[in-house]
Amino acid sequence: xxxxxxxxxxxxxxxxxxxxxxxxxxxxxxxxxxxxxxxxxxxxxxxxxxxxxxxxxxxxxxxxxxxxxxxxxxxxxxxxxxxxxxxxxxxxxxxxxxxxxxxxxxxxxxxxxxxxxxxxxxxxxxxxxxxxxxxxxxxxxxxxxxxxxxxxxxxxxxxxxxxxxxxxxxxxxxxxxxxxxxxxxxxxxxxxxxxxxxxxxxxxxxxxxxxxxxxxxxxxxxxxxx
Ligand SMILES: [Zn+2]
Numbered sequence: 156x157x158x159x160x161x162x163x164x165x166x167x168x169x170x171x172x173x174x175x176x177x178x179x180x181x182x183x184x185x186x187x188x189x190x191x192x193x194x195x196x197x198x199x200x201x202x203x204x205x206x207x208x209x210x211x212x213x214x215x216x217x218x219x220x221x222x223x224x225x226x227x228x229x230x231x232x233x234x235x236x237x238x239x240x241x242x243x244x245x246x247x248x249x250x251x252x253x254x255x256x257x258x259x260x261x262x263x264x265x266x267x268x269x270x271x272x273x274x275x276x277x278x279x280x281x282x283x284x285x286x287x288x289x290x291x292x293x294x295x296x297x298x299x300x301x302x303x304x305x306x307x308x309x310x311x312x313x314x315x316x317x318x319x320x321x322x323x324x325x326x327x328x329x330x331x332x333x334x335x336x337x338x339x340x341x342x343x344x345x346x347x348x349x350x351x352x353x354x355x356x357x358x359x360x361x362x363x364x365x366x367x368x369x370x371x372x373x374x375x376x377x378x379x380x381x
Pocket of ligand 1: 312313363373
């Protein structure tokens with residue numbers, strides 16, 4: 156059974172049914188990884204004010220380099236976190252029953268991201284080993300940016316979701332895995348070295364085609380081979 160709209164809804168309901176909540180410090184141990192329950196505004200402030208301080212000190216010509224740095228950090232996080240989620244027992248229980256193909260893994264990861272409230276993401280195009288395109292309708296970074304600075308951005312501001320796009324492609328279609336099955340590319344907890352994998356990115360979404368922070372209606376991410 157492949158993952159379509161109704162399976163995504165079932166996965167989202169199942170993830171919500173897992174009763175995932177943070178401990179007293181806001182740490183959430185779920186899906187084999189450590190998540191945090193925190194305010195989006197807090198993350199946004201760290202990210203955007205870091206960027207503004209760098210530009211203030213070094214000049215606006217550093218905007219792309221700073222963006223690349225934040226996207227790279229996000230992609231590193233995505234490979235480790237989403238790879239951990241894919242390897243987890245919760246994935247086996249909630250998502251795996253619907254997975255037939257590598258493309259189902261992408262839809263499954265996006266369903267989990269949507270269940271966790273990471274942006275109302277909709278996959279619009281998958282070209283295996285080439286390209287992943289998705290749109291986000293409530294990305295916390297762009298919405299936070301607009302709230303704080305207005306829709307004044309010159310480039311995309313959703314660095315986390317840009318990193319996630321590249322990270323998903325890297326996890327699902329790593330170089331040299333063309334003849335491997337979806338089961339063979341699935342990370343194994345405690346065995347697959349996701350840290351080492353993240354250090355050698357193979358796909359990248361360096362900017363968003365559209366971003367709410369620039370005044371667009373939604374954000375569009377295209378991850379392609381580096
Ligand atoms: Zn955006």
